[in-house]
Every structure is written in structure tokens, then in C-alpha cells.
Amino acid sequence: MDERSRYLRRRIIDALEGGGRGHIGSSLSLVEILRVLYDDVLRVRPDEPGWPDRDRCILSKGHGCLTWYAVLADKGFFPQDELLRQCHPGAMLGGHPERAHIPGVEASTGSLGHGLSIGIGMALAARLQRRPSRVFVITGDGELDEGSIWEGAMSAAKHRLDHLTVLVDYNKLQSYGLVKDVLDLEPLADKWRAFGWAVREVDGHDVAALRETLGQLPFAAGQPSVVICHTVKGKGLDFAEFNPDWHHKAKVGAADVASMREALERAE
Numbered sequence: 001m002d003e004r005s006r007y008l009r010r011r012i013i014d015a016l017e018g019g020g021r022g023h024i025g026s027s028l029s030l031v032e033i034l035r036v037l038y039d040d041v042l043r044v045r046p047d048e049p050g051w052p053d054r055d056r057c058i059l060s061k062g063h064g065c066l067t068w069y070a071v072l073a074d075k076g077f078f079p080q081d082e083l084l085r086q087c088h089p090g091a092m093l094g095g096h097p098e099r100a101h102i103p104g105v106e107a108s109t110g111s112l113g114h115g116l117s118i119g120i121g122m123a124l125a126a127r128l129q130r131r132p133s134r135v136f137v138i139t140g141d142g143e144l145d146e147g148s149i150w151e152g153a154m155s156a157a158k159h160r161l162d163h164l165t166v167l168v169d170y171n172k173l174q175s176y177g178l179v180k181d182v183l184d185l186e187p188l189a190d191k192w193r194a195f196g197w198a199v200r201e202v203d204g205h206d207v208a209a210l211r212e213t214l215g216q217l218p219f220a221a222g223q224p225s226v227v228i229c230h231t232v233k234g235k236g237l238d239f240a241e242f243n244p245d246w247h248h249k250a251k252v253g254a255a256d257v258a259s260m261r262e263a264l265e266r267a268e
Contacts, residue, residue, distance in 0.1 A: 001236060001267050002207070004039075005031055009236045009264050011070035011083055016249075017257045019087035022095070024260075025234040025246040026140070027066035029171040029204070033229055034059075034071045036210040037136060037167075041217075046076040049103040053131050056106045056122050060115020061140035061169060062096040063248070068105075069093050077104035113146025115139060116166060120156050123164040134163045134217075142174025145183045150195065153224075157196025162218040166197075166226040169204065171233035175247050189228060197226045204229030237263045 008031050016022050038044070042055045059068050066086070073080045078092060085091040092101050096110030107118045119137040126133040143149065156164055170188070172179050179185055189199045198219035202209050210229070219225045233247070234240030237260055249256070 005035065005205075005207070006236070006264060006267070008035060008067070008070050008074065010261075011073065011080070012066045013257060013260050013264065015066050015069055015083040015086040015093070016252045016260070018084035019093075019095075020252050021087060021248075021250050022066050022252065023063040023248045024066075024237075024252075025171075025173070025240055025243065026061065026064040026169075026248075028235045028237065028240070029169050029231040029233045030061075030064045030067040030138070031235065032205045032207055032210060033138065033167055033169065033231075034067050036207055036214060038071050038075055040211050041214050042136070043134075044075075044104070046104070049077060053133055055134045055136065056119065058107045058109065058115045058119050058122075058135070058137045059097060060109050060119075060137050061112065061143055062108075062110030062115075064138075064140070064169070065093075065095075065097045065110075068097060069102075072102070072104045075104075078102065112140065112143040113148040116149055116152040116156075119164060119166075120152055120159075120161065123156070123161045124159060126163065127161075134165070135161075136165050136167065138167045138169060140174070141168060141170045141172065141179050141185060142182065144168070144185055144188075153192065153195040153197065156224040160222040161224045162220070162222055164224040165214075165217055166224070168226065168228045169231055170228050171231040171242075173233045173242060173244060173247075176244065192226045192228075196223060198223040199226050199228065201228045201230065204231035205235060236267045238267070239263060
């Protein structure tokens with residue numbers, strides 16, 4: 001783990017300390033995915049979040065928003081101090097992202113399965129308006145249990161939306177159990193191919209591999225792209241990694257925060 005990934009995780013812990021709650025495991029598996037998108041891929045303007053030609057990023061797994069907040073604050077979409085007010089009454093940042101309140105957020109999400117359909121609408125609009133905007137949708141793996149995902153996948157392939165990319169945070173663990181036990185997704189890559197998508201798989205914590213993979217978009221002309229990112233839920237906190245107890249914590253106290261900060265500094 002390099003210093004930038006560690007830094008972003010520190011900001012996530014700041015938000016957890018400020019709000020006293022949050023989806024910890026689901027956020028930590030996303031860090032490198034969102035880092036590479038905002039550092040190297042997305043065409044956005046933090047000082048002009050409504051720029052018409054911007055790329056759109058939709059965090060369909062909205063419960064992982066602590067990482068998104070950390071990255072958006074780092075990029076200057078809003079002040080860093082807002083992280084410390086997460087989930088406070090009247091604060092900008094809540095337990096799920098809200099488009100009306102947070103600069104840089106394109107869609108209010110968290111009701112799982114909806115983000116891809118929203119992204120398809122944005123991709124179609126960009127085509128009709130002849131804008132260069134690309135659309136990126138980040139889903140969870142448990143989220144792929146939703147039938148709306150696969151309806152959307154068929155629609156995107158039908159419309160040949162090669163400026164649309166889905167990134168799957170495939171951490172293998174959903175809210176109450178292993179993905180393979182709840183509703184096995186395998187063979188996941190073959191499923192997406194059967195639905196007409198161009199597929200790549202990557203280590204979702206390998207920054208160089210993510211940069212190389214996303215630098216090849218679109219993977220095929222006339223086909224939407226999907227990147228299956230193999231990740232670790234809770235990445236960076238040894239006691240939270242692949243531990244369903246850390247999917248969400250309703251109460252995060254001072255001792256928890258201290259343990260998280262200590263674990264992060266010894267993480268590799």
C-alpha cells in the first residue's frame with residue numbers, strides 16, 4: 001500500500017470518527033478503484049461540477065460512499081472539513097450520497113441495482129446530444145443479485161454503448177455472507193460476455209494494473225465495457241478484512257478509531 005492509498009484511508013477514518021458510523025468494509029474495498037478513476041481517468045472540473053462535457057461517475061453501491069467523499073474532498077469538490085461532519089444534522093454528507101447536496105455526485109444511490117440504469121440513460125443522452133462524456137458505474141458484487149442490473153446490461157449492449165463502463169467491486173462478501181453462498185455469481189466474466197459486454201479482470205488494489213486496464217477503454221468498438229475488480233472487503237485494516245462484522249458499524253467509538261489508525265499504519 002503506497003502513501004496515497006494510506007492517506008485516503010486516513011480520510012475515511014476521519015469521516016467515521018466524525019459521524020460515528022458507516023459502511024467500513026464496503027468503503028475500504030473501493031479505495032484504489034476510485035483513486036485511479038479520479039486521478040487518471042475521469043474528465044471532471046471540481047470548480048465547475050456541472051460542466052456539460054464532464055465524464056459521469058455513479059457509485060451505484062452507495063453505501064461505499066465514505067471513499068467517494070474522501071476522494072471528492074481531496075479533489076476540491078468540497079472542503080475537507082465536511083468529512084468530520086458526516087452524518088451530523090444538517091451536514092452535507094450523509095450515509096448515502098445525495099445528488100442535490102453534494103458537488104460531484106451525479107445520482108443519489110444506495111437502493112441497490114439502480115445505478116446502471118441511470119448510467120445507461122446518461123450514456124444515451126450524451127450520444128443524442130453529441131457530447132464526448134463517458135459514463136462509469138461502480139457496482140457491488142452482492143448488488144449483481146438484482147435483476148435490474150441484467151436488464152440494464154442487455155439494454156446497454158443493444159444500444160452499443162461503448163462509452164459506458166461498469167466496474168464491479170468483487171470483494172466476495174456481501175452484507176450477511178459470502179457471495180458464493182448467498183447467490184453464486186460465477187462464472188461472472190462469462191455472464192457479462194453472454195450479455196454482450198467486453199470484459200477485463202484486474203486486481204482492484206493494484207494501482208498500476210487499474211491504470212493500464214482503464215487506459216484501454218473502450219475494450220471493443222460498439223460494446224459496453226466491464227472491469228471485474230477483485231478486491232478485499234475492509235482492505236487496510238487487518239481485523240476488518242474479509243470480516244462481515246465490519247460491513248457496517250452503527251457505533252464507532254474512540255477505541256475503534258484508535259484501532260483503525262494503528263492497523264492502517266502497519267498495513268502493507
